[in-house]
Amino acid sequence: MRGFAVTALEAPPFPQSRHVDTDITAEQSLSWAREQGLITNEHRLRRLRQAAAAELAGRACPDVAADRLRLLTDLVTWLFVVDDACDEDGLGDAPTRLAPAVADLLDVLDRHGVPGGASENPLGAALDDLCRRTRAQASPGLLLRFVGQVRDYLLALLWEAANREHRRVPGVAEYVQLRRHTGAVHPAFTLTDLAYDAPPSTSRRVEPALVDVETLAADLVCWCNDLFSYDKEKGPDAHNLVSAIAAESGRGEPAALRAAADRFNHTLTVYAQREAALLAEDNPAVRPFLTARRNWVRATYDWSLHAARYA
Template identity: 55%
Template sequence: MRRFVTGALAEPPYPARVNERAGAVGQRSAEWAMELGLVSTSDAAQRLDRANAGDLAGRACPDAGPEQLALLTDLITWLFSFDDSCDDDGLGADPGRLAPVVARLLQVLERLGGPVPAELLDATGPTGTALHDLCRRVRDQHRPVLLLRFTRQVREYLLALLWEAANRKHHRVPGISEYVQYRRHTGAVYPSFTLTDIGHGAEPDAPRLADPRLSELEALAADLVCWCNDVFSYDKERRLETDGHNLVLTIAREAGQDEYAALAEAVRRFNTALAAYDRLETAVLAEGDPDVTRFAAARRCWIRGTYDWSLGASRYQ
């Protein structure tokens, strides 16, 4: 199946680039995770190493300085670690247990990187401590609009995890349209985009961000990142008999197709969305706004970077 995906998925028509600091920053991010207690076992450390967060961040921010690259890499490390911890103890399949965890993390986000009571950090453990550290560093960028975007988007990610957990508890496979909408949030693509904007020096003002075309461009980029992940990880998920949170499985269930036909349809959707993204980006960039140019470049790097990272990611093999 992986061979079919590699051959059938359209290669994003953008340059493949990696930040020269990616390896060193990735190693430092792994140490950050260890120091804060996000990783506490050798098995967890190995899984985090296979995720190769530094490579993914380095492809998303090929020209970023060390501080900006480290911020994005640490976010990706935090996301992989939280995802693994939810899988390890069944938290991600039990909304009743997950809800209080999410509630405490939301309290951390509401502090917007400012002082947090020690008892709250104690209650959230390493996950909350690391999240606060990320928010504090975003706050230190002195870009209030970006800070508010980031914390809102992480909030949406956490709440979407409750949707996933409820589906797992009830053995429910969502419909395609529902899945596509929630997947943009469960994949934590939006907060990742926002931190990537720091590395690209992009920060469109609020009126520009409210432009429906820019919103559509970002949604298409999020879909492409998530669907690329879905088709490359599907073979492993199928072998492990995991739940129905994959574009291929939602297509198979809703359309009544076998897995090979559903995989082909998922690939077709990716290829169609990639062409649509390219057309819309061309139209948006024609206006010549430098901030929008950098905004689009960040998302283009994520599309290309996810594709290249997925080709070699041992996490999904």
């Protein structure tokens, strides 16, 4: 499916870049995962190496301080571990199986990074570490946003688990909305804003134009991933844009693939237009916000071209 995605998707018209410490950060993040108990055997280590979290983060944040890149990379590493636990290890097969783990993680989030009462579960302990390190950056607004967005991600995983249990493929509109949360793009955006240390003010952050650009960027990241990963994910209960389109339209796989690619390409054009309008304002408080989103769109495309995770 990588061949189809390469030929059907338009490459994002944004500069390519990669952090100079990407390879170092990759090994540091794997060491962190071992220390947190997220890697317990060679199979899990191999899966994480194939995921190449640092490669994705290093392209999304090519020019930030090394400790900020580490924090983002460790978040992406943690997300890949959760994703694999749900999709491949059976944790997400049913809500009743997933709910105790989600409850433990929500308990971690409720502490907002305050030390004490760490989870005995490796996923919870690692999330607690991420929250504490985010809190230490002394940006309470971003900490609150991060915690809320991870909470949305966890609750959306329960939606996926219910779909798997009933072998249900959601409609396109439902899928598009929930995919923004199951993809965990928003907490990654927030830690990227933290890495650049220049988020827009709260009042500017909630302006419709910025909210619109963020939503478009999140969709592009998720749909790009869906098209590159379709071969790995397709099945009777697949959570993938192509599967949702095929089920709702009644058309076959080739037509659904083409429709998904067309949706990505059209949205990329709209995104570029909306971004250009904001850049024309020449507001220095908004430029880092836009840079972070365009970097994530480009990074996801470039990472997907080479990631062994979807080979």
